[in-house]
Amino acid sequence: MIVTRFAPSPNGSLHLGHAYSAIVSHDLARDAGGRFLLRIEDIDGARSRPELADEFRADLEWLGLEWEEVPAQSTRLASYERAAARLVEMGLLYPCTCTRAEIEALEPRMGPQGFIYPGTCKGRNWDPDKPAAMRLDVMAAMEKAGSLVWEDAITGEQSADPREFGDVVLVRKDAPASYHLAATLDDAADGVTLVTRGMDLFHATHIHRLLQALLDLPVPRWHHHDLLLDTDGQKLAKRRSSPSLADRRISGEDGKELAEMLRMGQMPGGISLSRYPHGVT
Numbered sequence: 001m002i003v004t005r006f007a008p009s010p011n012g013s014l015h016l017g018h019a020y021s022a023i024v025s026h027d028l029a030r031d032a033g034g035r036f037l038l039r040i041e042d043i044d045g046a047r048s049r050p051e052l053a054d055e056f057r058a059d060l061e062w063l064g065l066e067w068e069e070v071p072a073q074s075t076r077l078a079s080y081e082r083a084a085a086r087l088v089e090m091g092l093l094y095p096c097t098c099t100r101a102e103i104e105a106l107e108p109r110m111g112p113q114g115f116i117y118p119g120t121c122k123g124r125n126w127d128p129d130k131p132a133a134m135r136l137d138v139m140a141a142m143e144k145a146g147s148l149v150w151e152d153a154i155t156g157e158q159s160a161d162p163r164e165f166g167d168v169v170l171v172r173k174d175a176p177a178s179y180h181l182a183a184t185l186d187d188a189a190d191g192v193t194l195v196t197r198g199m200d201l202f203h204a205t206h207i208h209r210l211l212q213a214l215l216d217l218p219v220p221r222w223h224h225h226d227l228l229l230d231t232d233g234q235k236l237a238k239r240r241s242s243p244s245l246a247d248r249r250i251s252g253e254d255g256k257e258l259a260e261m262l263r264m265g266q267m268p269g270g271i272s273l274s275r276y277p278h279g280v281t
Contacts, residue, residue: 002034
């Protein structure tokens with residue numbers, strides 16, 4: 001049975017990009033007679049606002065979607081701790097006390113999601129009284145895992161190569177797990193068989209496939225859909241105050257009609273759908 005999920009973080013209201021992602025995930029499960037899950041990813045420290053979870057549910061209902069809700073991330077902290085401890089035992093995690101400013105000052109090369117960490121703290125003695133993130137030694141992890149592949153429903157089979165991310169953070173200084181670790185563990189725990197998300201996370205799947213191999217987790221398929229862009233060609237985002245679904249709902253707009261427009265590719269207000277970027281085939 002196909003199992004998909006929509007996993008928003010309650011650090012801001014949902015916008016049309018979230019609506020599109022939820023609809024894609026919902027419809028893929030519905031059309032296959034499967035299950036569509038809602039998971040609230042609420043471990044983003046002080047930025048998480050519990051009241052937004054109810055807003056999200058109201059938004060999804062307004063769009064005409066039906067879902068099963070699974071436990072929020074805040075109930076799963078023990079599983080993140082166990083996974084991190086296992087990776088430490090395998091010699092694959094190391095503490096990093098570098099700040100973002102310190103990393104940028106080294107003028108490292110750029111990767112798909114920002115500066116690539118140059119491994120400054122690898123092999124250093126660590127002061128346990130100083131806050132530290134835990135980073136994955138990607139090269140050592142790849143040697144242990146060997147050759148890996150994963151499949152995207154749109155672009156086909158991919159060879160996992162997480163080196164372009166460098167040694168990613170798996171346990172943050174300010175949170176019990178990074179997106180990479182938490183989402184990978186949660187999808188496995190929830191029995192997700194088709195991970196649907198925007199193409200901006202396409203490259204992150206290389207890291208997630210590596211974690212699945214290291215932690216003996218089941219391997220789903222992925223479906224990376226196009227993104228909604230604003231009139232400036234930028235991805236819709238909470239940090240740019242993209243118009244919220246809640247505002248549209250409260251104003252009396254018809255959510256089910258909006259959902260049908262998104263399904264048909266009819267984007268409102270000058271919004272457009274992107275295509276896969278260069279290097280994703």
